[in-house]
Amino acid sequence: MMDVGRHPKVELMTFSEVESITGFVGNFNVRVRQKARYVDASECTICAECAEVCPVAIPDAYQQGFSSRKAIYLPFPQAVPSAYVLDMENCLGNNPIACGKCAEVCEKKCIDYDDQDKFVDLEVGVIIAATGMDVYDPTAYDEYGYTRYENVITSMEFERLICAGGPTDGHFIRPSDRKAPQSIGFIQCVGSRSRDGRGNPYCSNICCMNTVKDTLLLCDHYPGIATKVFYMDIRAFGKGFEDLYMRSREEGVRYIRGIPGTVVENPENGNLVLTVENTTTGQLEEHELEMLVLSQGVIPRRDGDQIKHLLTLSTTSDGFIMESHPKLKPVDAPTKGVFIAGCMESPKDVKDSVTQAGAAAARASILLNAGKTRIEAITSQINSELCNFCGICAKVCPYNAILAPDRKAKKAPIIIQAACAGCGACAAECPQDAIGMRHFTNDQIMAQVDAILAVEPQKHLVTFACNWCSYAGGDNAGTARLQYPTSCRLIRTMCSGRVDEKFIMRAFRMGAPMVLVSGCHFADCHYISAVRWTQKRMDRIWSKLDRLGIRDDRLRLEWISAAEGQKFAKVMRELEDKVKSVTKEEIEFTMKVLAEEEAKAQEKKAKRQLEVTVL
Amino acid sequence: MTARDTHFKCLNCGHEYDGVYDPDKVTERTCPQCRSNSVRRLPEKKATAKK
Numbered sequence A: 001m002m003d004v005g006r007h008p009k010v011e012l013m014t015f016s017e018v019e020s021i022t023g024f025v026g027n028f029n030v031r032v033r034q035k036a037r038y039v040d041a042s043e044c045t046i047c048a049e050c051a052e053v054c055p056v057a058i059p060d061a062y063q064q065g066f067s068s069r070k071a072i073y074l075p076f077p078q079a080v081p082s083a084y085v086l087d088m089e090n091c092l093g094n095n096p097i098a099c100g101k102c103a104e105v106c107e108k109k110c111i112d113y114d115d116q117d118k119f120v121d122l123e124v125g126v127i128i129a130a131t132g133m134d135v136y137d138p139t140a141y142d143e144y145g146y147t148r149y150e151n152v153i154t155s156m157e158f159e160r161l162i163c164a165g166g167p168t169d170g171h172f173i174r175p176s177d178r179k180a181p182q183s184i185g186f187i188q189c190v191g192s193r194s195r196d197g198r199g200n201p202y203c204s205n206i207c208c209m210n211t212v213k214d215t216l217l218l219c220d221h222y223p224g225i226a227t228k229v230f231y232m233d234i235r236a237f238g239k240g241f242e243d244l245y246m247r248s249r250e251e252g253v254r255y256i257r258g259i260p261g262t263v264v265e266n267p268e269n270g271n272l273v274l275t276v277e278n279t280t281t282g283q284l285e286e287h288e289l290e291m292l293v294l295s296q297g298v299i300p301r302r303d304g305d306q307i308k309h310l311l312t313l314s315t316t317s318d319g320f321i322m323e324s325h326p327k328l329k330p331v332d333a334p335t336k337g338v339f340i341a342g343c344m345e346s347p348k349d350v351k352d353s354v355t356q357a358g359a360a361a362a363r364a365s366i367l368l369n370a371g372k373t374r375i376e377a378i379t380s381q382i383n384s385e386l387c388n389f390c391g392i393c394a395k396v397c398p399y400n401a402i403l404a405p406d407r408k409a410k411k412a413p414i415i416i417q418a419a420c421a422g423c424g425a426c427a428a429e430c431p432q433d434a435i436g437m438r439h440f441t442n443d444q445i446m447a448q449v450d451a452i453l454a455v456e457p458q459k460h461l462v463t464f465a466c467n468w469c470s471y472a473g474g475d476n477a478g479t480a481r482l483q484y485p486t487s488c489r490l491i492r493t494m495c496s497g498r499v500d501e502k503f504i505m506r507a508f509r510m511g512a513p514m515v516l517v518s519g520c521h522f523a524d525c526h527y528i529s530a531v532r533w534t535q536k537r538m539d540r541i542w543s544k545l546d547r548l549g550i551r552d553d554r555l556r557l558e559w560i561s562a563a564e565g566q567k568f569a570k571v572m573r574e575l576e577d578k579v580k581s582v583t584k585e586e587i588e589f590t591m592k593v594l595a596e597e598e599a600k601a602q603e604k605k606a607k608r609q610l611e612v613t614v615l
Numbered sequence B: 001m002t003a004r005d006t007h008f009k010c011l012n013c014g015h016e017y018d019g020v021y022d023p024d025k026v027t028e029r030t031c032p033q034c035r036s037n038s039v040r041r042l043p044e045k046k047a048t049a050k051k
């Protein structure tokens, strides 16, 4: 951090928060709130005299609450900038009756109680987000007694206790009697790899090696201390990690394969008695330890929704930020010009975070150095004559690429071509048909529907498949030589969000017995959230079919990923039977009803066009 | 708009069940019985009538 702070080309804005981000790749406008520090950082010499006279004492969050800090304080010893900050929420104020002592003693006169938040507007070309993570709160695991027993601590608290800059100057003591413990236990996977709903299902990646490191620290500093690690699996897959793990075992650390079921405190000496099934021996064991460390997992940032909203990002099912492509674009966010690094993407250690940050910086500089960028060929375009300024397009766009219309000024929405990724959700949702796509046009898709149903329509299953997942799922089924019926006919769209109601109705109108819309699973959507609009739209179309007296189960929806060739084949086989169950009469009735509907719609459209011409 | 209890119907196997629908947090629907994604959220009126 010190290096970053001193770098001539890096402007570090600490104690600041991003308020808003607008614009698009190459032209982002970022508004930053620089919070009031109440201390002039350029003048402060960290003499600490202000803190000495400050009468307020509150728990120090940096030291995990093991010690206290004053209302005017240095956040941590290596803080950049190296200057005090005044916590106004806890300050008594500068009224001489109340306090004002710090300002009195500050020789440099750098304390200003009237300091205000400042706003800074930045124009940037690209953004790298590296907002980190939070740690899991182990209170849900009541059996470990974290809230009941003083000598049960978390791995974060352990870090502070063993740190030379910590509250005990690095003397490792247990909280209840401030004595150096002779035995200590670690429980792994607290809040990770959990299937009971209390923790998270994923592996937190860093906890195993963190514990191995902690045991080695203990062995180095306190030879003779009995250390036991209770684990499910030790995952030591990084470079040199296995050696470290082996060293820990050689130093005498006992690794016991089993997670304790109960932890009870011995009231006489404050020791903790753990009951655990050793799954290697199958025996139920009891272990008495003087101290217990819960190796807590990591979780996505608690204020992650705010960051997601600012950068129009989406998350995977575990809550971490989704990358543009897990293998080919692991540091690119789906929004062009935005890159991600570190634990906001997934739990990772320092080395992986640094590697990812380097990659993100390199990817960002490619864009910056080029000075120009290739945009998608498949973008949407607005026919402003047809637009009625409803603004639905701007609402559905996952990329915020559409500037909302101005109804009063009769100004149609504007599509930022550089930001548009071409999902087509806006085109499918526009009630006025005022939005079209460049490539994969309405006419092209309709022509495919017509061609599929030109001969023996009653035998064909019309399937709309998204380019990235379902179409690739079909390919996967093919390359795996999985059998599926030949009656299935695929129409490729870039996203299932592009599948307009009128494509489906056209298929039914042309005699299709069944129509299937298939797309990516929500977590895999190539277009952030476009797939969610598909599901909403399907509800609407099912209701419409109901209203027209057409069986709703003739229109199907399936999420099929590129890897799910088997699911693709299975769905096709199942639907083949359903296709056969649709009667000739049913199809004829559907065609008749929809022909009437189409006639009505055309009449309405002609009337509107006439109105527009007259106006 | 807030989350509300809704009735869902699987168009593949006909299974009907109650669940929560939050228009602001649309989640992937899967039929608990047959794992199909053709799960329709029944309109409120219809859902109440069925109950």
Ligand SMILES: [Zn+2]
Binding pocket: B010, B011, B012, B013, B014, B015, B031, B032, B033, B034, B035, B036
């Ligand atoms: Zn079902």
